[in-house]
Amino acid sequence: MSVGEDNKVRCIRQTHLLTFDVEHWYEGFRYRGIDGWQAFPPRDDQTVERLLNKMSETGQRSTMFFTGRYAEEFPHVVRRAAREGHEVASHSYSHRVLSRMGSIEAFREDLSRSVGVLEDTAGCKVKGYRAPKWSISDMNYLEVLNVLYEAGLEYDSSVFPNLLGGSSAVFPHQVDLGNGTKIWEVPATTCPFFGLRLPVGGGLYFRLFPSWLMRKTLSSCQSNSQPSMIYLHPYDLDASCPHLPGGNPMFQWLRYYGINETRDRLGVLLQHYKFCTVLEYLREKENCLLKPTERISNDQSSCSS
Numbered sequence: 039m040s041v042g043e044d045n046k047v048r049c050i051r052q053t054h055l056l057t058f059d060v061e062h063w064y065e066g067f068r069y070r071g072i073d074g075w076q077a078f079p080p081r082d083d084q085t086v087e088r089l090l091n092k093m094s095e096t097g098q099r100s101t102m103f104f105t106g107r108y109a110e111e112f113p114h115v116v117r118r119a120a121r122e123g124h125e126v127a128s129h130s131y132s133h134r135v136l137s138r139m140g141s142i143e144a145f146r147e148d149l150s151r152s153v154g155v156l157e158d159t160a161g162c163k164v165k166g167y168r169a170p171k172w173s174i175s176d177m178n179y180l181e182v183l184n185v186l187y188e189a190g191l192e193y194d195s196s197v198f199p200n201l202l203g204g205s206s207a208v209f210p211h212q213v214d215l216g217n218g219t220k221i222w223e224v225p226a227t228t229c230p231f232f233g234l235r236l237p238v239g240g241g242l243y244f245r246l247f248p249s250w251l252m253r254k255t256l257s258s259c260q261s262n263s264q265p266s267m268i269y270l271h272p273y274d275l276d277a278s279c280p281h282l283p284g285g286n287p288m289f290q291w292l293r294y295y296g297i298n299e300t301r302d303r304l305g306v307l308l309q310h311y312k313f314c315t316v317l318e319y320l321r322e323k324e325n326c327l328l329k330p331t332e333r334i335s336n337d338q339s340s341c342s343s
């Protein structure tokens with residue numbers, strides 16, 4: 039490692055990225071055509087309020103990728119998240135996977151609608167996007183990234199790790215869009231395992247794999263001076279979430295597996311590791327890529343609360 043590279047690495051304080059895909063609890067059922075969720079009273083505001091309470095108690099901040107539909111139904115939750123220092127980002131308007139949107143124009147419309155709703159609600163600019171169900175590969179990757187860039191976004195976080203490895207970068211990196219423009223990509227965290235990459239970073243995998251594996255992964259990232267990127271849904275933390283019958287038995291099993299322990303598991307991570315928003319991390323990383331004389335002070339680009 040050169041002196042310059044070492045200086046860049048040391049410039050960034052060690053933090054991890056905690057992200058939530060904030061959508062209605064029934065999206066997975068709706069996607070599979072399973073009805074019955076309509077009969078239950080709204081609960082998604084309460085699950086996220088409890089989550090915000092926990093974050094506040096521990097002094098941690100996260101990036102929350104809201105769907106536009108969620109923001110329209112629970113605007114007070116979006117406003118509270120923004121007020122308490124969490125980053126408000128887009129998880130699409132309708133939570134349709136990109137293949138169901140059908141065209142890049144439809145994707146552009148869905149993105150624009152979600153960004154409009156979120157910015158009007160939160161009163162701040164949206165800078166990040168995560169595709170529903172990590173479906174960015176349903177369309178031309180660079181074409182989608184260009185639409186994000188044209189909409190004023192600074193990063194995408196929609197790349198789900200490839201189990202078999204491959205050459206794709208596993209940590210936050212810039213993607214060249216051509217014409218001298220770049221956008222950040224922030225992939226979900228993986229754990230190397232006998233030539234495979236285990237997607238331990240969140241969702242059902244967070245519930246499925248033993249908690250020591252997650253802690254080992256975070257520590258491994260720290261020793262490489264890189265952040266891990268964890269993702270969860272509010273329903274992953276909602277042990278009282280209604281059970282709906284129907285659909286694939288494997289889906290049913292994975293949907294609820296380990297759901298009673300997720301809150302405690304997250305609580306342990308919040309106590310032992312420092313988290314910040316994706317945008318805070320990228321701001322600090324960009325600052326570190328500048329010459330020392332061009333950098334703004336750490337206080338102004340702080341990732342800590």
Ligand SMILES: [Zn+2]
Nearest residue numbers: 059061170171
């Ligand atoms: Zn989602």
